[in-house]
Amino acid sequence: MLIQPGDLLKDVNTPEDLRKLDRKDLVRLSDELRQYIIDTVSVYGGHFGASLGVVELTVALHYVFNTPDDSLVWDVGHQAYGHKILTGRRDRFHTNRTYGGLSGFPKIKESKYDAFGVGHSSTSIGAALGMAVASEYKKEDSHHIAVIGDGAMTGGMAFEAMNHAGVSNSNLLIILNDNCMSIDPNVGALKDYLTDITTSGAYNRLKDDMWKVLGKISKFGVNAQEIMSKVEASTKSFLLKHSNLFESLNLRYFGPVDGHDIDHLTSVLADLKNIPGPKILHCVTTKGKGFALAEKDQTKWHAPGTFDKVTGEIHKKHVISPQAPKYQDVFGNTLLELAKQNEKIMGITPAMPSGCSMNIMMKEMPDRTFDVGIAEQHAVTFSAGLAANGMVPFCNIYSSFMQRAYDQVIHDVCIQNLPVVFCLDRAGVVGADGATHHGAYDIAFMRCLPNIVVAAPMNEEQLRDMMYTAQMPEREGAFCIRYPRGTGVMPEWQTPLKEMQIGKGRLVREGERVAILTLGHVGNYAVRACEKLAEEGVYPAHYDMRFAKPLDEEMLVEIFENFDRVVTVEDGCLPGGFGSAVIEFMADKGYSARVKRLGIPDRIVDHGTQAQLHRECGYDTEAIEEAVWSLVGTEAVLN
């Protein structure tokens, strides 16, 4: 279904077209762009509220700055739908996040207007600063802009970059898009500070007067500006409880301004263009602006899926019935159940309480559940601190976001052998979020560490038992449980909690000729493959190994004593993954067998549905069947 752009938008194929418009047309263009986003996302899905919140900002930035020569870096990039529509991708935008279609995030190889690839939070300032320093070195006269949200600003990398920017004289403009929201409401002292600035009446009145003077003075050279900025900075700090945080890092702070007033925004940005050096413009916006329901429930409308744009009814995803629960909800409910019986349990999430369903425990036990902001490194070290003082922390981090906190796992948890439980949600390919978000590497990067258990449940019951086992008293060391985005296979999932023997696998199906070894949810694909192979007279054995570390060596001895053809299957990278662990065991123990490893190949995997990507990577049901056939050949049928 082709979405029709408005009369102005239909002729804006590039920012160059946009810059030919009269300024008075920008309001109408913004309305048309907002409607186009609503029309498209309601039919095709994707992220929603964030892009609506930066429509005017997007139009103003491309209008004032000479993109792509001036570089525009979006933080996270989930809010860049308007940017993509204005930069030559309007008519392809319906392919957003689909197999072979546009990425849901800015991507260098997708467009010259995408200055930097994003998806993980808090990288924009560092990247834009690098571009700015390079331009200065090359004596280019270009501008470098980072658009970062208040949520992303809670990420440590943002502060690392500002610390550096403050001592560089580069032409960097940071736009802080402050809507008081992360996916859930934003958290932390920074949020309170930004609210303080935004609501301080005396400060804002004075700011407006100063702005008028400064805006004029900026044309009379640096000295005049320096004087005024000193006056402005001391006045600001006098008026605010604290000195201006950003000014104290030597970033010229401007704002707060209304991020939806496109006329004012355009003037402000034009003024800032003439002010050299690192500066930050504080914009106040509303996430979901222009779509009442999205303004009202900003978490739900962060990425609602498809919906009826008239009634606001969100379409139910196609489900088989009876419906098995999402793994995240099994995690969330089981964590609360365990916390009720073990008072040492604490929950920690870096800004994903609703994403990982830790909000279930947060609602009932707010004093034992911590949203630490988009701060994965801190989440891990904070968890280590809790464990060092006798607590049992369940630290839930999406697998790909955990990549950011790898040293903390080693340095603060494993070396100290602390009992931290890591629950890595979104492990394996996640689907539409694509390359930046696939949890491809956690088996490889966790199993190589000492003092850690790496477990992967095949179903909801196993997830619950792994969580129960992880919190047993006197247990030492890290316990990592990784599970995929999406649903399990057990509608009746509230099974009685029981302790698992760590490192013990289980025989799912006896067989001959070939042994299939699976880790985690993909074991269900092997169950289906074995059923289909049996119809053809082929009966491989199937072992659900459950642990990548420690491996069930007793079971592996039995397997290699009885089979010389083995298939391993994992929803993780092949290099260093579960299959590699099995081959290491085989080599170390002097066995030899033909081993086919199925998993994520050694390349970047883009976006699509999980099923499309499992097929593309070669570890869905059909691929398992094909692997078994390739090992048994046609002899099986003849015998």
Ligand SMILES: Cc1ncc(C[n+]2csc(CCOP(=O)(O)OP(=O)(O)O)c2C)c(N)n1
């Ligand atoms: C390292 C990392 N952690 C978590 C996320 C998940 N995430 C995506 S958007 C978002 C909230 C961003 O808030 P903000 O920057 O304020 O943007 P807004 O949605 O408010 O426009 C989070 C936590 C991520 N993309 N990257």
Ligand SMILES: CC(=O)[C@@H](O)[C@H](O)COP(=O)(O)O
């Ligand atoms: C942009 C971002 O990083 C998050 O919104 C992410 O897309 C959430 O992923 P899930 O939809 O799997 O929770």
Ligand SMILES: [Mg+2]
């Ligand atoms: Mg925000």
